[in-house]
Amino acid sequence: MTQFLGKIDTPAGLKGLEIRELEQLCREIREEIIRVTSMKGGHVASSLGAVELAVAAHYCLNSPDDKIIWDVGHQCYAHKMLTGRYDRFETLREMGGISGFPNSSESEHDHFTSGHSATSISTALGLAEARDLNRQDHKVIAVIGDASLSTGLAFEGLNQAGHMRTSMAVLLNDNEHSISKPVGAMSRYLNTVISNPLYNKVREETEKIVKGIPKLGPQAHKAAKKFQEGLKNLLVPGIIFEELGFRYFGPIDGHDLGQLISIMSKILPLQEPVFLHTITRKGKGYKFAEENPVKFHGIGGYDIASGEANDGEEEEKKSFTGHFGRKTLELGEKDPAVTAITAAMVDGTGLNIFAERFPRRFYDVGITEPHAVTFAAGLARGGMRPIVAVYSTFLQRSYDQLIHDIALQKLPVIFCLDRAGIAGKDGPTHHGVFDIVYMRSLPEFVVMAPKDGRELEAMLEKALEWEKPVSIRYPRASGESIVPTSSCVPLEEGVSERLRHGKDASIIAVGSMVSASLIAADILSHEGKEVEVINARFIKPLDKRMIEEVTGKARVLFTIEEGIADGGFGSAVLEFCERENLASPRIRRIGMPDEFIEHGSREEVLRKYHLDPQGIADIVRSEIEASHG
Secondary structure, eight states: OOSSGGGOSSGGGGTTOOHHHHHHHHHHHHHHHHHHHHHHOBOHHHHHHTHHHHHHHHHHSOTTTSEEEESSSTTOHHHHIIIIIGGGGGGTTSTTSOOSSOOTTTOTTOOSOOOSTTOHHHHHHHHHHHHHHTTOOOOEEEEEETTGGGSHHHHHHHHHHHHHTOOEEEEEEEOSOOSSOOOSHHHHHHHHHHTOTHHHHHHHHHHHHHHTSTTOOHHHHHHHHHHHHHHHHHHSSSOHHHHTTOEEEEEEETTOHHHHHHHHHHHTTOSSEEEEEEEOOTTTTOHHHHHOTTTTTSBSOBOTTTOOBSSOHHHHHHBHHHHHHHHHHHHHHHOTTEEEEESSOTTTTTTHHHHHHOGGGEEEOOSOHHHHHHHHHHHHHTTOEEEEEEEHHHHGGGHHHIIIIIITTTOOOEEEEETBBOOOTTOTTTOBOSHHHHHHTSTTOEEEOOSSHHHHHHHHHHHTTSSSOEEEEOOSSBOOOSSOGGGOOOOOTTOOEEEEOOSSEEEEEOTTHHHHHHHHHHHHHTTTOOEEEEEOOEEESOOHHHHHHHHHHOSEEEEEEEEESTTSHHHHHHHHHHHTTOOOOEEEEEEEOSSOOOOSOHHHHHHHTTOSHHHHHHHHHHHHHHHHO
């Protein structure tokens, strides 16, 4: 039983509590986060580190009238519990349960659905400007982490907010721990600020002295301001946030609830942009998360007593990601021109082993996917062979760079899109279901999807032979093969492979859907229906000869892909048939619908959209029977 948490239905319930009671509430929230995430998984370390920030913000504000925008949102578990979702917290990240991120359709206290980094400042500025245009008087605060603050979008928001002098607050949650080790000049700058906490104390004293001078003349005021500016630059080099137009406060201890509430209650009423710098500890309150915040950034469940993850290390080795990491290392050993780039996802993409072996040829550029793409373009133009590993959902942020800096220049950069398709319980902001659509639209690109880990390795090796941009997509799943090596056709550009013959229907499957289609064909074979299964391999260029052959004989042709069907691989096949005036059979596209896909386990989501073996078998059976009718 909780002493306070179970009694908090809305943030208003915090107002009557004393500091010691709020501190007890923070302990109860941490215990609940640890208990639930040990069973359900989730973003443990970041949410544990932001408990006091959430409590203090809600104590000082009046949500939902006042608005808190959580950057990325993976630190919002305390916020969810304080805003009426404690009784449903056990459903965290379950299909039909509450989301692991802010979700505007879930609660009036979630003012923006988020899951990608660096959007909070721009969003908060827009909300603050809308407030002013509508002559309202509520407060707006953006909570952003130190890793997100290094992105261009965050600085664009800071730049405009400071220029416009809009009344809003930016709360920096500086835990010195992004998913990967913090990189770049901003990280070094924040460390400089932390080591110079004297600035605000001296500035406050200076302001008191200046304000205490009676009838200060213009020249004296100008001299005093000049002195203050010089003092500022002396004590904290640059004061970049003040130069951008913000009043800077901090750094302060982000776990000292009394100090947080005291300073927030003073600065939030200020009618100007303010920046509060807090220092927190990722994983605060749980020993194993504090010691290994990277492991506990996003975890699929764990033993509370030992901190051991439920995800098996052996399974990770068998995954597509494991195959990618090992093959990239091998290619790097063979070719000194091979370089590897990721955007703050060193371990998640499997590039950690390449980084350890070739630190000079490895680049973690931080959460800056557009920069990663254009940086890779420069490396390629300079004679290197860059491999860019990034989650499918995050490459969306770089669409212009893919067009202008890669495709237009015809540069041989290899893009490896991990977490393509259903990413699991992180939901619509993280599912990689759009990349087939946006990658196949790019001239010059070769776009591939392997059926298993061995084929991924073959694609990587082949891509290095081609002097053109390449994209390879693969899921967060096992890369184990169900197809014997002896039956595989050597990889050639634009050539698919037939894995199974059948007279009743044909399936052309893409990537992860090949294994599911083969199992579905086995199910149907036991019913006396023989279905042909073809591994597409290439989304672009299409295997035109195979399509012509199949459409010439099949009663029903199915295309199956783990992505949005509209504009995807199946659409490409239809477009080809129309373009070539093929007398095509009935073509049935199987994929995701034209909507954002909810959170849930990969298996649950695939089952819901009939992309599991049984679901595929049911659809194919129905069409075969209809075609015989």
